[in-house]
Amino acid sequence: MNHGELTHVVLNSEEAVRGVSRRAVLTRGLFGALGFYLGHRWFGPGASWAFDPTLPATQPGKAEAVIQIWLWGGPSHLDTFDPKPDAGNDYTGPFTNPIETNVPGIRINELLTELAKVADKYSLIRGMTHGINAHETAAYLMQTGRMPGDRIVAPAVGAVVSYFKGQPPEYESLIPPYIVLTEPQGRFSEAGFLGPRFKPFATGGDPGKTPFTVEGIVAPGMTQSRQQSRRELLTKLDLLRQTVGDHPQLQELKQAEEQAYDLILGSSGKAFEPSEEPKELREKYGTTTFGQSCLVARRLVERGVRYVTINFKGWDTHKEHFQAMRRKLPDLDRGLATLIQDLADRGLLESTLIWCCGEFGRTPKILWESPWNGGRNHYGKAFSVLVAGGGFKGGHVVGATDKTGSEVVERPVYPTDLIGSMYLLLGIDPATTIRHPQGQMVRIVPTPEEGAPSGGLLKEIMTV
């Protein structure tokens, strides 16, 4: 049996026994049956749950892939997508001239000039709220919908998406379905109770440099021919494999190794390399780590990767906040705006969902005194999220804050609302459950009864 055949997860045990082909499952999915498909090539054969009858069905969704831009540390909502020019110097600070976008009535920070040109392609959630001001807790909450301490180590959105959607049926390469550019967030494991099989592949390296040394895939100074001869040497010297190579453990090793070498020696690894793109486009994205990460994210999504997280650091600006914003906002602006436009130009924005936010916003009131010298602290009570593509409408604003950006006064949006809406667009029913190793069924989006508040799904900006 080749490993392609091993990857099927089919609809019921009868078909499991017969072994429905990859193509047949795809066709059925296309014809609207409850086609549930889970590609496991990256995750290994997954024999322990390949035929798990508790796995629910997913529908084909509007969105097929997600790019999460994580503004790690928490960006100020006032200085990005929810400007308050009239709140006075203690709140507004130096950014007193928000600019008009190409959607009348939507204004954003004056440094976001490129994003202003594509506002018709994204919507802004200004009513985001959860009230948590600690990084770790808020980061977990924003990416799982849950508070830590409810006895479940929940998987983050990326792990849930790769769990349900696996690799697309037509996926020819062996690129992992869940990728982090470039450093993982670590803390609460992204895969939660789903276990290490659903951890993201973290690239390491810096796409802003050429070559982008993706950890494990690109080894600097190592020629392809040396890689080849090493592989041959390994084959010749691996006596255990020569002796008991058909042992299931060693078959698993062999399969993992084939996938690894496909990335090292095959063409799949090229997906990570931004220098394959025209120079002009690269410059448009910005030649920074973040800009090139956006470009790599597009390349990955184009090749069937389901979920890419770009961890963009440096938003935890307690001190000298405004100086930091002058450095960071143009970088964010170029990368994100170009990504949105580029995806749209390629017809991929319809099927690619982008969400961009941090774990919280920052205190509306500025700390002018030393040692902060114009700083903003953590603020989970009110902040903003940008969403685009994948079935989210562009050109809308959801919710509003008061005149200083301190309170949500209209249409509060909680983490579960955002996460649930994304799942829905991906064809994953937010009411779906996953079996915890200890037996209980866990909802992928917690309910108000479980203590997770909700303001309702984002129906107003969804096309389904």
Next chain:
Amino acid sequence: MREFESRLVLICLFSLLFPICLVRAEQPANPFDSGRPFTVKNRVDEILAAKWKSLKIQPAQICSDGVFVRRVYLDVIGTLPTPDEARRFIDDTSPDKREQLIEELLNRPEYADYWTMKWGDVLRIKSEFPINLWPNAVQAYNRWLWAALSTNKPYDQFARELLTSSGSNFRVGSVNFYRATQDRSAKGIAQAVALTFMGERAEKWPDERLAGMAAFFAQISFKPTLEWKEEIVTWDPFHATQGNEPPPQEAVFPDGVKISLPPDRDPRQVFADWLISPKNPWFAKNIVNRIWYWLLGRGIIHEPDDIRLDNPAKVPELLSYLESELVQSKWDMKHVYRLILNSNTYQLSCVPRSNHPEAEAYFAYYPLRRLEAEVLIDAICQITGTSEEYWSMVPEPYTVIPQGERAVRLGDASITSTFLEMFGRPPRDNGLESERNNRMMAGQRLHLLNSSHIARKIEQGPGLEWFYTSSGNPRAKVTQLYLTVLSRYPTEREWSVIVQTASAQRSLSRQPATDLVWALINSSEFLYRH
């Protein structure tokens, strides 16, 4: 001048076509078998031999000395033998050298290190979410555990202390047993007790059975002190943290026997008395089955922590024999280790000689398992003379472990590294054996084959400098490398592959030498217990 010298050495090392010295005695077909067939050595073998005979399963041969030394080091102390240790053992001609080595390893301090790690998984020792023991408590708990394992505390006493201790979580390590659960309700605690000491998954029980057992744990109180995160765990029928209702007066043992709880006695004591009795149907069975699982990769009842009536033991006689040995030895855990390790069953090679579908389930050959994350990175560090950074981001200030500490000794699942996470180290969230994931996944393979992390260790590790630069007989050096990485002598066939490869490359750089180290570290023989 030095450079020239080292180049010259490498030319010698990789272009000599004829072996010079160190010709070993003839080898069996592979380096894993000893050439000796299985014989019955102790009662464990006797029981299994009868089983194999009735099922027409032919057991594997006895493993070679090279395999044995590596296996028993990894299994007993979670550590790779040094090249000298491996060589000394293989060259030793005394007939009882395996017994001697087993005895020596059971008494090494690394025994306590390694089994503190294994028990730490079962007991969920972790500072942070979702267990939330807090670092000071984790340290106290680990100290208690390490001392208990190091002195080979009788297992009944071991369990009693975990179940009945009272005091500060920072001072009396064993009280943390009750704190190390995601759910500190009486039911949550009962579930943890059932899993740990009975090997049962109480979430599968009928509600009233769990509630009956939970009554023993309904009078535990967790009292804060003025010290941040300190808690006094104690018996307090009046201030227990189980809501407003008075704690139940009646409890039911898991075997169905009801008891009314005496008001003057800690119900935890009552439960412990029942549990650690030699007649208890779970207590001895659970631990001998776990020890068997830990050493042989598969429980006699499997999964080892899923004991229930409809999951019978594969070889019930074996289980009851080990149980009776544990009881008769006055709960001496090392006695059980000794019985298993000295059996020829444990010492079988990994090369099956039967294609019976249940040969592995009946332990007719030694099962391959990928090294645990911690053991694997420690082994790579030992070979390359490098160390790792381990840290915990929470609680602040960050915990950073001094350079050179072994992963096996970390003691806290909240202190970690990218490698450990990638290679399936258990998060210690629920204490199930299956939390540890030793399956090889593509991302791991990629990391081992081609990451800068592993490449740096191989290319720049000071522990291998002798191989890359110093002078010496090339064959002797390759032999030393094999003893370092694979704990055995190279075979003639391997030597000729190495010579051919090196001469074909005609290279004067370090390349062929690093490529060889790379290949051995990436071989399945290195990565798997075998």
